[in-house]
Amino acid sequence: MIVRPQQHWLRLIFVWHGSVLPKIYTRLFLNFLLSIAVILMLPWYSSLGIKFTVAPFSILGVAIAIFLGFKNNACYSRYVEARLLWGQLMIAARSLFREVKNTLPDDPHLGEFVRLQIAFAHCLRMTLRRQPQAEQLAGYMSADNLRRVMDSSSPANRILLLMGEWLAVRRREGQLSDILFHSLNNRLNDMSVVLSGCERIATTPVPFAYTLILHRTVYLFCIMLPFALVVDLHYMTPFVSALISYTFISLDTLAEELEDPFGTEDNDLPLDAICNAMERDLLQMNDEEAIPERLLPDKHYQLT
Amino acid sequence: MIVRPQQHWLRLIFVWHGSVLPKIYTRLFLNFLLSIAVILMLPWYSSLGIKFTVAPFSILGVAIAIFLGFKNNACYSRYVEARLLWGQLMIAARSLFREVKNTLPDDPHLGEFVRLQIAFAHCLRMTLRRQPQAEQLAGYMSADNLRRVMDSSSPANRILLLMGEWLAVRRREGQLSDILFHSLNNRLNDMSVVLSGCERIATTPVPFAYTLILHRTVYLFCIMLPFALVVDLHYMTPFVSALISYTFISLDTLAEELEDPFGTEDNDLPLDAICNAMERDLLQMNDEEAIPERLLPDKHYQLT
């Protein structure tokens, strides 16, 4: 995610990094070249009786804009929901540990429990980004537990089971009444909601046909556009055509980028930073000494 | 559902399978032929004083685009809600079994309970897709239970009742306190929410008049379009007309496909894969050996 300080409106127009321009400038350039070719070929193909006007493209342009608006809405909702789920994880983690600490203030294994919570966040992040997990998780749990987690088809879910066992042991030993056990279990269920929610977003894209239909109509529209504009604008065609193409193609591309919010592209969620914040918070709540450093954006304002 | 790896923008324009093109190409071809006929007949019918311009179709085109946007929104919401409900089933199933296992770790009948949960998912899936159920469900429950389930007008609801009985027996035997019984019952209620939610989506379509009004205006619009375009575009009419028709007809068709998300068309939900994932997860949580294989997309990237 790009976290940019607020800037003067004039400078924003010239920003390169963080817009989707790096991804689409070749396409815009091709459109620009096509426009020039169209200007040059205009006398030739008009002599063949081939002509275009802007009016039909106006209908098409408005229709595509409406459908692009719909698709951006759908993809942005996924991004917002994904962020919401990670926010709920933060809520559940803090509430769970606060309740555990206030209920069992003298338990010698609180550090073990807090590390399981942190491991859950890292495990979920690495699962969503399809990264190898064993090495990092080893720092947060016993070798025996690690083996059980890595053997599972859903490691994060297995960590939840381990946390439940930790609590169940205390219930059987009489340290937790059924009511408090029930209450703490509900926090685990909240974490389960986050887990399944993230899996849902990651495995169920926006119906592929939307992507396809919009893609196709946007590009065919941008290809035909210079032919329609050239009669009205002549030498100005390449500039106006590139501007209109930029508006449509960039929003189409951005929607696609937001569709999978767990990636590591410019506009994806900073899961590393969220996990880092959670780890710092939970360790501090347990009054530990060794707290990891806070993650900060790099020089391109990029936070992973 | 089509699960396609990300691809170059240029290749996407030529994808056939997974777009709605296979469903609508005859209609587009008819539109193309009509446009050619219109070009040929233009001199004749203009001589009769019949003329068309693009302007009135511009009003109509924008209006239809706005209403199509509304309908796509409504249908896509149904798709999203259906997926959400199956995600909640995953959450409820995992949470329920985690609580049961942590509370009754030594119960010899855990396998029976976990199979009832799996049976619920399969039963719901097969009910929604109107498939015969008895054979598959036989693998997950006793013959006596199976008979009670198949005799019911709502088999999935009967399975919930069986799960509730399983828990109620343990409560009466004193293994579950009222609080924990209440907590586990809430998970069953969560599953009941999913069941009724899916039934609601399956039995209550978007009001039929929306489908009808849009269908009719989209097709009449596409039929009249070549007459309006031919004056401005002449030889180019078939191409532009087919492109505009593709935009409108494909979105109308896709909305209809998403309206019933439980089907087995290209853009429907992969219920088989979701049930398979749930089955794998629950069996692993019970530390069983025989876990079914993971379902993968076929060569057309289709996941059922």
Add this chain to the structure above:
Amino acid sequence: MIVRPQQHWLRLIFVWHGSVLPKIYTRLFLNFLLSIAVILMLPWYSSLGIKFTVAPFSILGVAIAIFLGFKNNACYSRYVEARLLWGQLMIAARSLFREVKNTLPDDPHLGEFVRLQIAFAHCLRMTLRRQPQAEQLAGYMSADNLRRVMDSSSPANRILLLMGEWLAVRRREGQLSDILFHSLNNRLNDMSVVLSGCERIATTPVPFAYTLILHRTVYLFCIMLPFALVVDLHYMTPFVSALISYTFISLDTLAEELEDPFGTEDNDLPLDAICNAMERDLLQMNDEEAIPERLLPDKHYQLT
């Protein structure tokens, strides 16, 4: 509600029953006649210096389309919410009875309780549709209870009170612990949510001014439309004008129909069928013999 099997796109264009056409065809026909009159009068009124062009109507048409989209959204949301509430009633009813049956499996008065639940659904349905209730409700409760219900200003709410009493008696007799009584009471609260939600939708329409403003602008727009179109389209005016009018008037009319989803028009909710399904389900859960027949759509695919 119309429950139509999926049909070929070509046949859908000619469907009469279930579209809003039966309601609006006189208005469209008037519009058609007006267009013919406009064609005939054109020479006369242009000679008076009165002229129209399409451009101003383009602004107005797009604006009205946007506002119609907004209103359809608002009315369709009411329809969806109403359906959701009845779905929640299904959920609450099943969960409540499942919990009651699992907790008090040997209670001899379960049949009495399940009939109160069914009576609640029928009572709510008949209240919303302003139908007489005493006769039907008599089949589900004692004469004494029926008198108390019919004397109340909110009969459905009184039935909830009776269900609460049924449970409270068992609590006082020691058959239900406070926790389970609390849990079952929450299900009654869920039913109270449905009751008040339906009352809210039925008594609070979309602000009347929206209906009025859109009605007025849609009709004035459709009346002026032929004057604007005739210059461009001449003989084709009646057809294009009727098509545009159909798009706008039908969506305005449909929005109004959906605004009160509890009626018995073509696109209203099938409350009879929902109550029937609930009754069948609950009686089967109580393992009763005499189950009413399932309600099916009539030959016009109409389900009440």
Add this chain to the structure above:
Amino acid sequence: MIVRPQQHWLRLIFVWHGSVLPKIYTRLFLNFLLSIAVILMLPWYSSLGIKFTVAPFSILGVAIAIFLGFKNNACYSRYVEARLLWGQLMIAARSLFREVKNTLPDDPHLGEFVRLQIAFAHCLRMTLRRQPQAEQLAGYMSADNLRRVMDSSSPANRILLLMGEWLAVRRREGQLSDILFHSLNNRLNDMSVVLSGCERIATTPVPFAYTLILHRTVYLFCIMLPFALVVDLHYMTPFVSALISYTFISLDTLAEELEDPFGTEDNDLPLDAICNAMERDLLQMNDEEAIPERLLPDKHYQLT
């Protein structure tokens, strides 16, 4: 709120009361006069080289329509949410009293409690409408309690505190177990949700700049409109200009009316009627004799 029986579409066009026309007819009349002036001045100012065309106003008109649609959405959401909150109050009040009555059926002070509930609704209503409260509230509570309520900066919140005390006394006396006290307290929390929700809507308007920007652009647009239309429409300018202005100004004005849904304008919520219904319901649930009459709309279909 206007509660109008359904009427013939033709009659609706001529309704005066309940539309926003009474508020804006002077503005429309000014617009009409301006249009006539523009027709008269046209030869003069065209001779100065000042000219207008419709095309630029088309861009502006569509943009304003889109933003007006957005603002109507935002304001209507506030209206819907406000109604929802009062519906939740109804739900909480009924559920609370049902639980209290079923749990403490023989308590001699039930009448006192039910009157506190009714007082809460009236107090909230009068707070939102900034009406004096002491007199009306005096009928529902002891003089001592009334003094404490009126001394508070948030009287409705103080009534909640009194209800909580009523319950807490019974808990300390052993009539309510902790579980049932907890359950009843949750209903009070539901009422607290309604209270704070209504305060939020009443104190936080839609950002003022939206109101301002739309107001300004709508009026400047309507002022410039006749200049643009006159070239195309000449004598018809006043009628078309007034129709377009009506569409834009009425929706802008209505949005503003809905922004504060607790007022007493035509399209505001009927809080008097809602409180009346709640009072009748609760008193009947307590089987009291003296029930106030039901509030009905006046002859202009207006319900306050």
Add this chain to the structure above:
Amino acid sequence: MIVRPQQHWLRLIFVWHGSVLPKIYTRLFLNFLLSIAVILMLPWYSSLGIKFTVAPFSILGVAIAIFLGFKNNACYSRYVEARLLWGQLMIAARSLFREVKNTLPDDPHLGEFVRLQIAFAHCLRMTLRRQPQAEQLAGYMSADNLRRVMDSSSPANRILLLMGEWLAVRRREGQLSDILFHSLNNRLNDMSVVLSGCERIATTPVPFAYTLILHRTVYLFCIMLPFALVVDLHYMTPFVSALISYTFISLDTLAEELEDPFGTEDNDLPLDAICNAMERDLLQMNDEEAIPERLLPDKHYQLT
């Protein structure tokens, strides 16, 4: 936040303070100057064969309006959600203290607890606005607690932990049963939801690329606009161009202002006033004497 009394529509057109005009008038003025330059240069650059028409800008204008509508929606949702979260804080704070006071009416340390609640609100406000906190918080807690709070990376979360400890002490001393402790803990969890929600909004902006794409297209559109308008409007170009630019630029700027609703700009949330109201309410609920004055808007109707 601007809290302006309702005013005559005519006066609203001339309001300066509170609109976004103070921020953007230089840009509008530059646009105005550019338009004049374009009028003067028109003969020169048309002679070079450079020409513009409005039609292509119509496509672009509508597309930008649609995307601006989308962005305003997204940013306004953040504003609404932020206000909702602070409303939930009010609800949780009142409910929590009501429950505490009704359950432990004679506890001598209620004042300590209520001050922790107030401190939480102030701490959250100052964290979101990045203001120094130690001085103000010192008034609400002991020096020892203050040190623990200020040492934490998330001070507000630490205050929640302190409140949990306050309750846990009473539970261990037997004054609170597990059920009531669980109930009060849920109120703390509600406050945790608010905390994490506000952090989420503050740290996760709308994807930067949206801001960038819209910014860029809006400004390039406004720069090219005079060239397109001048052919049709000539001398009127500066006025119409400035009006269209005002519509687009002001909504773009306002969206950006609402994106971070916790700031202190004209249209941001009045966190000072909300905290003040909460402090007054809670102290009055504890029947204290010294209640701070109510915060009122300044002479520009500005409430911070």
